Amino acid sequence: MRPSPFAVFTAAVLACGPARALENGLARTPPMGWNSWNKFQCDVSETLIEQMADALVATGLRDAGYAYLDIDDCWQGARDSGGFIHPDPVRFPSGMKALASYVHARGLKFGLYSDAGAQTCAKRPGSRGFEQADARQYASWDVDYLKYDWCYTDGMSAPAAYGAMRDALAHAGRPILFSICEWGKSQPWTWAPSVGNLWRTTGDIGICWEKKACKSEWTTGVMNILDLQVGLEDAAGPGHWNDPDMLQVGNGLSDTEDRTHFSLWALLSAPLLAGNDIRSMSAATRETLTNREVIAIDQDPLGVQGHKVRDDGAEEVWAKPLAGGAMAVILLNRGEAPVRIRFAWMELGWSARPVAVRDLWRRADLGPFREAFSAEVAPHGVVLVRLTPSR
Secondary structure (H helix, E strand, C coil): CCCCHHHHHHHHHHHHCCCCCCCCCCCCCCCEEEECHHHHCCCCCHHHHHHHHHHHHHCCHHHHCCCEEECCCCCEEEECCCCCEEECCCCCCCCHHHHHHHHHCCCCEEEEEEECCCECCCCCECCCCCHHHHHHHHHHCCCCEEEEECCCCCCCCHHHHHHHHHHHHHCCCCCCEEEECCCCCCCHHHCHHHCCCEEECCCEECCCCCHHHCCCCCEECHHHHHHCCCCCHHHCECCEEEECCCCCCCCCCCHHHHHHHHHHHHHCCCCEEECCCCCCCCHHHHHHHCCHHHHHHHCCCCCCCCEEEEEECCEEEEEEECHHHCEEEEEEECCCCCEEEEEEHHHHCCCCCCEEEEECCCCEEEEEECCEEEEEECCCCEEEEEEEECC
16 A cells, blocks of 8 residues: 555654754753743733742643743843843843742743844844853853844844854853744744754744734734644754744633644644733633643654644644654644544554544543544634554
């Protein structure tokens, strides 16, 4: 029997391995954490970050794997006479080293943001020309994660600019995860695996299912971002991940859309960076963000990014090989009415055999199936199952 396209894809990805990957020992699985931008944008402060650190612990997110607490743009103050950056003294009066200590004391890791240009997107001081000084300053503050943006970079080469900060971080004296936020402009999946631990593949994600419903012209819908991940699979692996942007779970999508968004990002082996106000999130949002069976799909040690198996317009099937020979499969309904979606084992490159099927959102074993599986899928919803062949 001729192998299915999905089986050919899987074999090719597994054969490629992590060649060209940045070897800093970090992000062996996609990083998980919380970032300030999606909810708070420039309204960040020492008090907010301390409250978020406490909330990551109190809500169970830390114990579910959300390790990084990242401050995005607008924390910066001015540079001193030696060129070293300092935090805004009004917003962060105790300084970043003290704040990092507060975060670390709660079993979390601490992240900051900068920009490859002379200014950040919010027109705070960027790192252009100060890469060595900034990397040394971050290390002295015990920073664990750097998100590096791409505003005010006209005429600059992205590989060169990001390479300069990679080298500065390598000599800073502290392991710092490096997140490239270049928005996919220069196809970073073709050069970034040797430069950063993750790289953005698209523009900013909006609180919208499709682009046409986004309130800002600068943001993109969840489904549009999903479409842009097709074909990028072989660039990802342990230590180097495609990044379709941070999570909008809990920020205004429906509960069904939140589960769909979270499921797809898990199947894509994407970084899972929450961006909601976790101090006041609903029970449904908390349940979505802390579903450990879904998180396990994202954090699977095999490190293979999921792949679209079939596209029937509004109905799609996606799958991801897992360690030990199992498979995660998503049945996606992009449409406005319930549909029943079916897929057969042969589409995954499997012959007919008994396969245990578990629904990860219902947390229910559905029983063995021999050749195929089908389920009714709600509008804008998914059914996410884990398939385990009998031995």
